[in-house]
Amino acid sequence: MELRQLECFVAVAEELSFTGAAARLHVVQSAVSATIAALEGELHTRLLERTSRRVDLSDAGRALLPKARAALDAVRDARDAVDDVNGGVRGTLRVGTLSSLGSIDLPALLGRFHREHPAVSVRLATAASCGASPGLVKALTEGRLDLAFVSVPGSPPPGVRWRNLTTTPLYLVVPAGHRLAERSRVTLGELADEAFIDFPRGYGNRAVTDRAFATAGLRRNVAIEITAIGAGADFVRHGLGVALLPRGSAGPDGNLVALPITGADLNWPISLATPGNRSASAAARAFERLVDQHLR
Known part of the structure; x- marks a missing residue:
């Protein structure tokens, strides 16, 4: 298996769409289809169930997904280690957010983050598109987000840690x-x-x-x-x-x-939630530090 194949598989699995995965990866849809077909051929099994209306994971695909995410996280950590030595932060930061964050000015935060770390691409997911705060928390535990601003009264669920901000x-x-x-x-x-x-x-x-x-x-x-x-x-x-x-x-x-x-x-309450089952990327750690500075 190649990393590009795993990246493509995770994108399709998360988008549940070849078209959505192609847009996310900035490639044509035929390239996504060919990459998935090559991965399925190498593993001698179907990973995705395709119909004219939808795409879904097969049992084998559901088994592969957490392992594929873990492999990509390991590669990200290796790149982060090298970037730390070279004094730079790169990669993609995936942030989930509510429609309103009270006194937290998210556009100002993201603008400052972009100025300080121009090599990081930021992707924003809203509560409305994810299914409110529970959907954002689920996306965190599944590895689809790096961190998220959530509002869930009470204690955090398993696999997530958070700290109250405001x-x-x-x-x-x-x-x-x-x-x-x-x-x-x-x-x-x-x-x-x-x-x-x-x-x-x-x-x-x-x-x-x-x-x-x-x-x-x-x-x-x-x-x-x-x-x-x-x-x-x-x-x-x-x-x-x-x-x-x-x-x-x-x-x-x-x-x-x-x-x-x-x-x-x-x-x-507004809290900043992060995954409890995997290490944070260098970009996520840099964003957390910026949130602390913003609140101070």
Whole structure:
């Protein structure tokens, strides 16, 4: 087996698409097909099940995938060791992120990282495309990401380690004409009959809110689900419900009022998650150091 074959196989396995793998590897699709065929011929088994609609892993492919990732990680570590001696950081950094990170300015972070390490190619995956924070965590454990900004209340799952970066309180956002708009603060019990705009289950701020209502023994009606914080404020502005959003996300807007909630734990955590089952690349370590500097 050649490293290029393993790289191609991992790309197809992760994209579940020959077209997607070709775009990722910057080659034509026929080259991907030929490389996979050569690898299957060398191993005397089919690694991928192909139909006109989809691509999936065979049993042999599922067995090979973690070994192929480990082999590519070992090669990356060898290259990193040489680059460290030569004073440079190279390769690809795969970062997962939420749609909002509170006080963390991700574009500024990535811009500074690019200036300091121009030889590193950065690939960004969003929570919306991966299946919220649980999807980002799964991508980490499967080796598809190097690190990820996640929001998962509680302890990290097996195979992942993380450290909390920031915590942002969630405020109740209501239209200016709402019955509670003139109040200085409210309790959860006063919101039981409201229609809520919120994120789907699996998103960190939704988990925080659901847990707070469950602890208070209250049920609530989530009428509209969104995947971007800005959209939540837009729906509230037009009178379609209320929302619990990170403090400051509604901005200075005369049509909206943001109110603190008393008697409930509505703190939204943001953590930086890294794989616990493999070593970090030099690029990932450099990015972590930059995050520390940013927070300081």
